[in-house]
Amino acid sequence: MKILVCISRTPDTTAKIAFTDNNTKFATDGVQWIINPYDEWYALVRAIELKEKDASVIIHLITVGNSETEPIIRKALALGGDEAIRVNTDNQDPFYIASQIAAVVKEGGYDLVLTGKETIDYNGSSIGAMVAELTDTNYISLATKFEFEHGKAIICREIEGGEEVAETTLPLTLSCQKGMAEARIPNMRGIMAARTKPLKVIDPVTVDTYTETVGFLLPPPKAGVKLIPADTPELLVKLLREEAKVI
Amino acid sequence: MNMSILIYTEHQEGKFKKNSLEAISYGVAIAAQKGIDAHALVIGETTAPLPELGKYGVKKVYHLNTANINISDTKTMSVLIASVSTQQNCDTLIFSNTLSAKGIAPRVAVRLKAGMVSGAVDLPENNNGFCVKKNVFSGKAVTEIKVLTSKIVITLNANAFEVKETGGSAEVITIDISAPASTITVTGINKIAGEIPLSEAEKVVSGGRGLKGPENWGLIEELASLLGAATACSRAVSDAHWRPHHEHVGQTGLAISPNLYIAVGISGAIQHLAGVNRSKTIVVINKDPEAPFFKAADYGIVGDAFEVMPKIIQAVKDLG
Structure with missing residues (x-):
């Protein structure tokens, strides 16, 4: 089985969110970058688990971004994976990014494409489905389990108010979330090995850009908390009904 | 045309x-x-x-x-x-x-x-x-x-x-359009019966580690049922298996934006806030006045959940 794991670079979950250039760019000063948690903890680690069970599994990583994303790819390679591909572009349009990944999938003949359920910065949750459409494969979103036995893929996914189990065959594209795998941290051997793993930089294929980012806004700050004395909590209920009008 | x-x-x-x-x-x-x-x-x-x-x-x-x-x-x-x-x-x-x-x-x-x-x-x-x-x-x-x-x-x-x-x-x-042949077979659906799905809920009552154990969730469930709200929890609670994973709201769980989010015994770590900060009205009940959640809240009570919650439940009942 040949697996392609899609990796994004995102600001750390605790990073301060601010903007520069008249609110058109994310302020990167002092920002710690991480592998998008869903890509790392669930998509990549599940791929590694599959390889641990079956040594013939090949894992390639892909990221679509400029050279600043390379430390994150090395970090991902330190966890596992055989080699990585970086598509060299700054374009952020979901269709453009999905088209780059799809071109690599077609060229490389991958059986399984894994993404995280969404990035924690763009929160689009759309790349996996777009890649599946562009490569004409089945797509299952928000997968919490993936098993592959005797040519059959068994997937659990979250649905509204529950869970659904489905069977299909490869090739397949999945977006992964909690439940897929247990998060792990890279060990020294992995970190050393990652330095010499191949990281191929390729130029983007030519496709249209469908959307562009105009600017950013921070939500207005909260007016401040209205504290209610602990001995009169019934006042809270009154305020929720009469002032906030939510109950 | x-x-x-x-x-x-x-x-x-x-x-x-x-x-x-x-x-x-x-x-x-x-x-x-x-x-x-x-x-x-x-x-x-x-x-x-x-x-x-x-x-x-x-x-x-x-x-x-x-x-x-x-x-x-x-x-x-x-x-x-x-x-x-x-x-x-x-x-x-x-x-x-x-x-x-x-x-x-x-x-x-x-x-x-x-x-x-x-x-x-x-x-x-x-x-x-x-x-x-x-x-x-x-x-x-x-x-x-x-x-x-x-x-x-x-x-x-x-x-x-x-x-x-x-x-x-x-x-x-x-x-009538003929559907292409499907190569995915659904073999099972497990629905949690009788609950309001969290992603669709207009009101949510959520509990954190401050509730001390799963045996105390009656307080959350009773208030939720009176308000017609869904129940949720923090990551610490779902990781400890006090509550099922699908109730976990926050950065790695579900992101929700109900009209009313009541957080009981949740300190409000930035990862938790990322999942709930779009809620229209946020109520925080926590005994620690320094809990970061109060900064993101509209209404707050600094007090012991075990004393405050029964009174809130009674007051909601009194609304009729």
Whole structure:
């Protein structure tokens, strides 16, 4: 089985969110970058688990971004994976990014494409489905389990108010979330090995850009908390009904 | 011929989903901006009253009722939805940003060569092209996305737009398009019966480590049941298996934006806030006055949950 794991670079979950250039760019000063948690903890680690069970599994990583994303790819390679591909572009349009990944999938003949359920910065949750459409494969979103036995893929996914189990065959594209795998941290051997793993930089294929980012806004700050004395909590209920009008 | 707007409308057990009604009201509002019509698309057999969707402002309801549609197959669904939209001259497609739409809408966008905005939170602005606001950075900011294509796909966040009834009845048009053969077989569905799904809930009561153990969840459940709210929990609680994983809200769990979020015994770590900070009204009950959650709250009580909660429950009961 040949697996392609899609990796994004995102600001750390605790990073301060601010903007520069008249609110058109994310302020990167002092920002710690991480592998998008869903890509790392669930998509990549599940791929590694599959390889641990079956040594013939090949894992390639892909990221679509400029050279600043390379430390994150090395970090991902330190966890596992055989080699990585970086598509060299700054374009952020979901269709453009999905088209780059799809071109690599077609060229490389991958059986399984894994993404995280969404990035924690763009929160689009759309790349996996777009890649599946562009490569004409089945797509299952928000997968919490993936098993592959005797040519059959068994997937659990979250649905509204529950869970659904489905069977299909490869090739397949999945977006992964909690439940897929247990998060792990890279060990020294992995970190050393990652330095010499191949990281191929390729130029983007030519496709249209469908959307562009105009600017950013921070939500207005909260007016401040209205504290209610602990001995009169019934006042809270009154305020929720009469002032906030939510109950 | 004028293009129109098509809203994919989900249904379950003979009812339209509330989030889909929000999407309809949103689509109807965009149609009004453009001076065109909005229509609904319903897929699969249902006892839900199709003409009644007219009271939310749609002119036609396209009912695609071909036999044996595998609604869990994103490929099948995207082929069907894209076909209807092309046949019926719809250039703008609206979905509610539901769990199932996350699998379908991006595929439809690719099929139609449409620019997509996922998780829209407001009506488009047309002063400088077609621009739509969406949440980014897990609710910590909003971005404005300009769609450069003539066809557009938007998924609307839950609770981001109010359902509006305008009155009227819609013409129902049955469509028969053969669905492509599906290669996905659903072998099981486990639904948690009797609970309000968290992603659809307007009110949520949530508990954290401050409740000390799963045996104390009666306080959360009783208040939730009185308010008609869903129950949720913090990551620490689901990691400790006090509560099931599907109740976990926060950065790595579910992101929600109900009208009312009541957090009991949750300190409000930044990762938790990322999942709930879009809630309209936030109430925090915590015995630690330094809990960071108070900074993000609208109402707060600094006090012991075990003393405060029974009084709140009684006060809600007294409302009748």
